Amino acid sequence: MDLLALEIFLAVAEEHSVTRAAERLGRVQSNVTTRIQQLEEQLGTPLFLREGRRMLLTPAGETLIGYAQKLLALAEEARQAVSPDQPTGRLRLGAMESTSLVRLPQPLAQLHAAWPELRLELHTSPSRQLIEQLLAHEIDAALVAWPPPDLDPDELSLDRTPVYDEALLLALPATHPPVRSPADLQLHTIAAFTRGCTYRQIGEDWMRSGGKGHGNARQQPKVMELASYPAILACVAAGSCAGVVPQALLEQLRTPPALQWVPLSHCTTMLVTRQGYNTPAFTALRDLLLASANVATTNS
Numbered sequence: 001m002d003l004l005a006l007e008i009f010l011a012v013a014e015e016h017s018v019t020r021a022a023e024r025l026g027r028v029q030s031n032v033t034t035r036i037q038q039l040e041e042q043l044g045t046p047l048f049l050r051e052g053r054r055m056l057l058t059p060a061g062e063t064l065i066g067y068a069q070k071l072l073a074l075a076e077e078a079r080q081a082v083s084p085d086q087p088t089g090r091l092r093l094g095a096m097e098s099t100s101l102v103r104l105p106q107p108l109a110q111l112h113a114a115w116p117e118l119r120l121e122l123h124t125s126p127s128r129q130l131i132e133q134l135l136a137h138e139i140d141a142a143l144v145a146w147p148p149p150d151l152d153p154d155e156l157s158l159d160r161t162p163v164y165d166e167a168l169l170l171a172l173p174a175t176h177p178p179v180r181s182p183a184d185l186q187l188h189t190i191a192a193f194t195r196g197c198t199y200r201q202i203g204e205d206w207m208r209s210g211g212k213g214h215g216n217a218r219q220q221p222k223v224m225e226l227a228s229y230p231a232i233l234a235c236v237a238a239g240s241c242a243g244v245v246p247q248a249l250l251e252q253l254r255t256p257p258a259l260q261w262v263p264l265s266h267c268t269t270m271l272v273t274r275q276g277y278n279t280p281a282f283t284a285l286r287d288l289l290l291a292s293a294n295v296a297t298t299n300s
Contacts, residue, residue, distance in 0.1 A: 005038065010068050043064070069136065073140065076089055088117045091120050095122065095123075120285075123138075123139055127149070128195075134272065140273065157274070163269050166269055169261045172242050187242050191236055192225065208221060
């Protein structure tokens with residue numbers, strides 16, 4: 001199967017448009033259209049429904065997506081494997097939002113300076129979603145808070161490297177009475193990312209351990225789902241909820257909000273890949289991440 005045709009197919013599927021896919025790939029629109037038609041003829045089935053200018057995947061196209069991603073990822077891995085001293089090509093890294101904000105700017109800048117021909121793509125999501133993307137070959141490596149919620153770590157075929165030890169803080173409104181244990185908490189709502197976030201799970205478990213509901217059953221905290229740490233901290237400051245924040249992120253803020261901060265726990269950030277995955281680009285990234293983690297530990 002033609003790998004270039006698969007790359008064009010994925011671009012059209014992601015852009016929902018031949019025109020935008022052609023612009024993204026630097027190709028003329030007629031070439032993209034021809035490649036898609038040839039792929040459909042080769043497979044004997046339509047891959048897209050054409051609704052005006054919008055391209056929507058057929059069931060066959062939806063099925064092909066996963067195979068195309070795996071084939072292209074393996075082809076890229078093979079290209080890098082035959083050039084063991086040259087980190088080139090593409091490396092798709094997934095990370096939590098806090099990690100991308102606090103931990104990655106310096107090592108990624110160093111990676112680009114050392115290997116300018118390496119094309120790095122950064123994707124941010126909660127930990128469980130990153131693991132799912134990794135197993136689906138949508139990304140090549142990920143930095144996740146371990147263990148990811150709602151997944152059995154022992155059943156995951158992954159290689160893991162501990163990188164960062166994150167101290168987690170419980171953020172509370174400044175007017176909240178002092179909190180020494182979950183039993184002192186007077187709030188029953190947590191502001192957090194979508195389900196799949198390890199920090200959210202840690203916060204929910206901590207709040208649940210001290211709350212009592214009907215019949216002395218432990219009360220499940222309510223969750224206000226938000227998309228960024230500034231939004232989370234703003235809601236905490238408003239006085240109606242708590243939040244979980246890595247201490248390293250708080251230290252990066254020029255003007256930290258006037259909140260109460262309670263030490264919560266520690267969590268390991270793991271660099272994970274599919275089992276056996278190893279390329280020069282990944283090795284270069286891993287070495288820089290471990291070096292930056294050692295510097296952070298020395299300076300703390």
